[in-house]
Amino acid sequence: MNTPIIDFIREYQEREGTRFHMPGHKGHVFFGWEPFDITEIPGADVLHQGQGIIRESERNAARLFGAGGTFYSTEGSTQCIKAMLAILCMERGHCVGGKCQRGGYQGGGYLDGERQRMSRPWILAARNVHRSMVDACALLDLDVRFLWGDSPGSLCSHVISPRQLEEALRQGGDRPLAVYVTSPDYLGQMEDIGNLSRICNREGIPLVVDNAHGAYLHFLKEKCHPMDLGAAMCCDSAHKTLPALTGGAYLHVHPRFGERFLPYARQAMLLFGSTSPSYLTLQSLDYCNAYLSEGYEERLEETLERVREWKRMFGEAGGRVLPSEPLKIVLDTAGHGYSGREIGEELRSYDIECEYEDQSFVVLMVTPENTSRDWERLREWGKNTRMLWHPQERIPVAAGERLLSKRVMSIRQAAFSRSEMVPVEQAAGRVCAAETVSCPPAVPIAICGEEITRAMVGEFKKFDVKEVSVVL
Numbered sequence: 166m167n168t169p170i171i172d173f174i175r176e177y178q179e180r181e182g183t184r185f186h187m188p189g190h191k192g193h194v195f196f197g198w199e200p201f202d203i204t205e206i207p208g209a210d211v212l213h214q215g216q217g218i219i220r221e222s223e224r225n226a227a228r229l230f231g232a233g234g235t236f237y238s239t240e241g242s243t244q245c246i247k248a249m250l251a252i253l254c255m256e257r258g259h260c261v262g263g264k265c266q267r268g269g270y271q272g273g274g275y276l277d278g279e280r281q282r283m284s285r286p287w288i289l290a291a292r293n294v295h296r297s298m299v300d301a302c303a304l305l306d307l308d309v310r311f312l313w314g315d316s317p318g319s320l321c322s323h324v325i326s327p328r329q330l331e332e333a334l335r336q337g338g339d340r341p342l343a344v345y346v347t348s349p350d351y352l353g354q355m356e357d358i359g360n361l362s363r364i365c366n367r368e369g370i371p372l373v374v375d376n377a378h379g380a381y382l383h384f385l386k387e388k389c390h391p392m393d394l395g396a397a398m399c400c401d402s403a404h405k406t407l408p409a410l411t412g413g414a415y416l417h418v419h420p421r422f423g424e425r426f427l428p429y430a431r432q433a434m435l436l437f438g439s440t441s442p443s444y445l446t447l448q449s450l451d452y453c454n455a456y457l458s459e460g461y462e463e464r465l466e467e468t469l470e471r472v473r474e475w476k477r478m479f480g481e482a483g484g485r486v487l488p489s490e491p492l493k494i495v496l497d498t499a500g501h502g503y504s505g506r507e508i509g510e511e512l513r514s515y516d517i518e519c520e521y522e523d524q525s526f527v528v529l530m531v532t533p534e535n536t537s538r539d540w541e542r543l544r545e546w547g548k549n550t551r552m553l554w555h556p557q558e559r560i561p562v563a564a565g566e567r568l569l570s571k572r573v574m575s576i577r578q579a580a581f582s583r584s585e586m587v588p589v590e591q592a593a594g595r596v597c598a599a600e601t602v603s604c605p606p607a608v609p610i611a612i613c614g615e616e617i618t619r620a621m622v623g624e625f626k627k628f629d630v631k632e633v634s635v636v637l
């Protein structure tokens with residue numbers, strides 16, 4: 166597959182012309198990559214208003230992923246998630262503080278007490294949303310109603326069943342603007358996107374998927390990317406599982422939803438994106454098209470075989486691994502009596518850095534770019550870990566404690582209120598003003614506008630959060 170962005174920039178830097186344009190390094194080498202770091206000069210196209218090389222490259226990506234339209238982000242899935250919710254608002258004609266053109270919604274103002282009582286458009290979401298989704302709700306004045314699903318004992322995972330969704334949608338009252346799920350999540354748990362999207366399509370409600378961890382799913386033997394399974398829109402962080410630079414991500418719109426959502430996609434991405442996108446990141450997204458179209462499926466399958474083999478070996482030795490999406494290894498350290506943090510430290514002594522560690526789990530993210538040496542180290546650790554040689558009594562995992570609370574004000578109202586930081590011990594009974602999250606996994610423990618409960622305080626402590634922002 167061709168790489169128009171890479172080709173243009175290579176030619177430009179080989180010409181060694183004089184750069185009286187941004188960036189300030191002028192292509193001189195400080196770190197090594199500066200000659201390839203350009204800005205929107207003639208011929209380089211304009212991200213989100215693309216007509217040239219960026220548009221061409223995005224079309225290549227759309228073809229590869231089977232999307233009706235694909236849009237590049239250099240600011241991660243974070244930008245795409247905000248854009249997806251903005252697209253829903255634009256298509257519906259929801260405007261903050263104003264009148265809705267379609268669908269009968271009249272509210273949205275957040276200062277006027279009378280209007281506040283009128284319901285605003287809302288999203289029905291599985292509870293393990295990334296903070297960017299809540300931020301989008303604050304910016305766009307949306308409400309969320311949460312579904313609490315099956316969880317291995319962590320806020321990171323809430324897998325909802327198709328029946329649960331059907332029941333939630335059967336309840337009367339206003340219909341949601343969209344159903345929103347995170348799949349795969351930080352612990353590699355996956356939603357049944359095929360069945361959820363069938364239900365949503367039957368009900369005429371778009372299914373929007375945070376697929377930040379799952380760009381590669383389209384390239385498995387059994388394709389299970391949200392675009393394969395009928396979701397209306399999704400985002401993929403290319404940088405999480407593909408060889409893209411940090412920040413490289415895609416917003417995909419399903420061909421069946423093209424007519425409804427494509428007209429708004431660029432405008433929505435612009436709303437939340439910088440006017441100075443990184444061309445280094447754009448080149449890496451351009452490169453991914455070539456990478457994915459040239460033998461990636463085979464390389465991915467070889468890698469999955471390595472993962473399966475490692476899990477088999479570790480399991481036979483008595484190691485506990487959580488079932489998960491294929492490119493993650495989720496160690497159930499609590500099952501062996503150790504916190505994820507203790508085992509994270511142990512891995513570090515083998516020069517292995519994990520993606521995520523908490524009280525109960527360690528998550529390792531694998532790609533075909535992991536080398537034989539990486540696997541050798543992991544095998545070595547697997548043979549020697551104290552999880553196997555000195556097992557302790559299982560650490561009880563709270564059974565996915567439901568952090569239920571009272572909503573005191575809208576997400577937007579709380580997010581734009583005057584606020585103060587207080588120690589978590591003093592937070593119970595106050596109203597959350599900003600999501601305080603540990604990063605990763607960046608899943609909010611309390612949502613803006615909710616009253617902070619004692620259970621939430623306990624959860625903050627588990628994630629080592631010391632202070633939270635509350636409404637004054």
Ligand SMILES: Cc1ncc(COP(=O)(O)O)c(C=O)c1O
Nearest residue numbers: 240241242243295347375377402
């Ligand atoms: C589930 C999930 N969604 C969204 C994001 C945001 O992605 P990005 O870092 O590409 O902005 C993350 C980040 O880790 C994530 O884990």
